[in-house]
Amino acid sequence: MRTAFIDTTAALLDEDPRTALVLADISASQFASVGHRHPDRVINVGIREQLMIGVAGGLALTGLRPIAHSYATFLVDRAYEQIKLDLDHQGVGAVLVSVGASYDGAQEGRTHQSPGDVALFDSLGDGWTVRVPGHPDEVKALLRDAVSTDDRVYLRLGEQRNRQAHRDADRLLVLRRGGANAPVVVAVGPMLDPTMAATEGMDVTVAYTHTPRPFDEAGLRALAGTAVVLVEPYLAGTSSAVVSRALAEVPHRLLALGVGQTDLHRYGSPADHARWHGLDADGLRRSIEAFLGSVSG
Amino acid sequence: MATTLTTDSGARLPGLIRRLTGDEKHAPSAHSTIDVLQVLYDRVLRVTPDRVDDPERDRFLLSKGHGPAAYYAVLAAHGFIPDAWLDDLAGPESRLGHHPDRLLVPGVEISSGSLGHGLGLAVGTALGLRARGLHDPRVYVLLGDAELDEGANHEAIAYAGATGLDSLTAIVVDNSSASYGWPGGIASRFTVNGWTAETVDGHDHDALYAALTGHQPRQPHLVVARTERKG
Numbered sequence A: 001m002r003t004a005f006i007d008t009t010a011a012l013l014d015e016d017p018r019t020a021l022v023l024a025d026i027s028a029s030q031f032a033s034v035g036h037r038h039p040d041r042v043i044n045v046g047i048r049e050q051l052m053i054g055v056a057g058g059l060a061l062t063g064l065r066p067i068a069h070s071y072a073t074f075l076v077d078r079a080y081e082q083i084k085l086d087l088d089h090q091g092v093g094a095v096l097v098s099v100g101a102s103y104d105g106a107q108e109g110r111t112h113q114s115p116g117d118v119a120l121f122d123s124l125g126d127g128w129t130v131r132v133p134g135h136p137d138e139v140k141a142l143l144r145d146a147v148s149t150d151d152r153v154y155l156r157l158g159e160q161r162n163r164q165a166h167r168d169a170d171r172l173l174v175l176r177r178g179g180a181n182a183p184v185v186v187a188v189g190p191m192l193d194p195t196m197a198a199t200e201g202m203d204v205t206v207a208y209t210h211t212p213r214p215f216d217e218a219g220l221r222a223l224a225g226t227a228v229v230l231v232e233p234y235l236a237g238t239s240s241a242v243v244s245r246a247l248a249e250v251p252h253r254l255l256a257l258g259v260g261q262t263d264l265h266r267y268g269s270p271a272d273h274a275r276w277h278g279l280d281a282d283g284l285r286r287s288i289e290a291f292l293g294s295v296s297g
Numbered sequence B: 001m002a003t004t005l006t007t008d009s010g011a012r013l014p015g016l017i018r019r020l021t022g023d024e025k026h027a028p029s030a031h032s033t034i035d036v037l038q039v040l041y042d043r044v045l046r047v048t049p050d051r052v053d054d055p056e057r058d059r060f061l062l063s064k065g066h067g068p069a070a071y072y073a074v075l076a077a078h079g080f081i082p083d084a085w086l087d088d089l090a091g092p093e094s095r096l097g098h099h100p101d102r103l104l105v106p107g108v109e110i111s112s113g114s115l116g117h118g119l120g121l122a123v124g125t126a127l128g129l130r131a132r133g134l135h136d137p138r139v140y141v142l143l144g145d146a147e148l149d150e151g152a153n154h155e156a157i158a159y160a161g162a163t164g165l166d167s168l169t170a171i172v173v174d175n176s177s178a179s180y181g182w183p184g185g186i187a188s189r190f191t192v193n194g195w196t197a198e199t200v201d202g203h204d205h206d207a208l209y210a211a212l213t214g215h216q217p218r219q220p221h222l223v224v225a226r227t228e229r230k231g
Helices: A002-015 A029-037 A049-061 A072-078 A080-089 A117-122 A136-147 A189-198 A217-223 A240-246 A270-276 A281-296 B013-019 B027-044 B069-077 B083-088 B118-131 B151-162 B186-191 B205-212
Strands: A019-023 A042-044 A065-071 A095-099 A128-131 A152-157 A173-176 A184-188 A205-209 A227-235 A253-259 B059-062 B139-144 B168-174 B196-201 B221-226
Touching (some): A002 A029, A002 A136, A029 A042, A049 A080, A049 B151, A065 A072, A072 A080, A080 B118, A117 A128, A128 A136, A184 A189, A184 A217, A189 A205, A189 A227, A189 A281, A217 A240, A227 A281, A240 A253, A253 A281, B027 B168, B069 B083, B168 B186, B186 B196, B186 B221, B196 B205
Parallel strands (some): A019 A042, A019 A065, A184 A227, A227 A253, B059 B139, B139 B168, B196 B221
Antiparallel strands (some): A173 A205
């Protein structure tokens, strides 16, 4: 996904004189050649993430369309107040593109992980579009769409990917249809494949989206029976409030699965972390069966 | 190139500031910045109320957003906002709060208040103007000496100096309010990163004018305006 981001961004810099890229050393070498072509619009500020977002805000104030990029924990967690004030409060937009968010950097440890990034954008109100592609082939169109607007867009790129791309999944896209009033399982981004594997043989509807914000509330209302399961690749419960709002008029139960809140103080691989957080197919199946069985059984 | 403005807002400012009521807490901040703001808007900045959206205008960014009474008074004196707005500072219907909001006040380039944001935004603005081929406008950003405690400033100081961002002028109003001070002086904190710097009496209009127009090619410029210690 990072390669798709780099290639598409380089093309946008060539095509559109409004596009600008702000880096804080991360990925700077991959953008060196396009930087030589556009030295005024490819800006590496060094390891200075607060300045990276401040510069993005200043560029936007002059009418440019900035893309800022780093590891999620540096881009979002570290520069949170700059996002809040240098972008949102100034009334300007940017495209923030992260890598590594939840536990792609498992071997790097907690300092390189940001499972709470999407929740942080939620804390800023409803002004942010959040895109969490599940396949590299979804990235190009999402990035091009983001750069073509002046909106505030967060593009969260991970190393985990589904086998197949679903480019048109900005709303809930049904990929497995259960019976009437079957429970609905919503899989976000790279959680689709483990969710499909986990629900094999269950009478559930599985819907996929790469765009959790704005969440497809109308689509959920149209699908929902009385039980909803969220499977998100970031902090568990991040979308619980959105689902509660969407289904405020409907009696329902909700199971919100995602990355746990606890700092595990462990290294290992992303697959290890998926297992520890119950986000591999076996863990998801156990959680979903227990949730559905707790009422029907 | 430079069009020297020769308006004199001095006679009107004391009365305008008096209209801003209920701001006892921030009064010292207003007194420390009034002369710098007056010289900027009377003689330096190429911006007028009919040019607040002109890409070719100079930009003035008030980073030190607390104590904006002098700023509002100068904006009123130059016709950016009606005088009557000054009579209801931070009221429920007021456009003027204790920290300025660019979406509410014509001529205000950035919303500020939380310290340490203006210099980064100023660097980005200067870079954006250059990328758009707008080489005439300058970007001025006003900070306080205590504001320099915020680490974000030092990211911007180092980067602007290293890259020779010569359309940028920072002004630090030094009223000795930083808890631990700046050993060796504020100017040296910037010049070590390649800025030019001048330190002047913050109430001496001619000295301020000379310093505010004293920038050199290929280096960002700093003006330290010394004023009395914050009361």
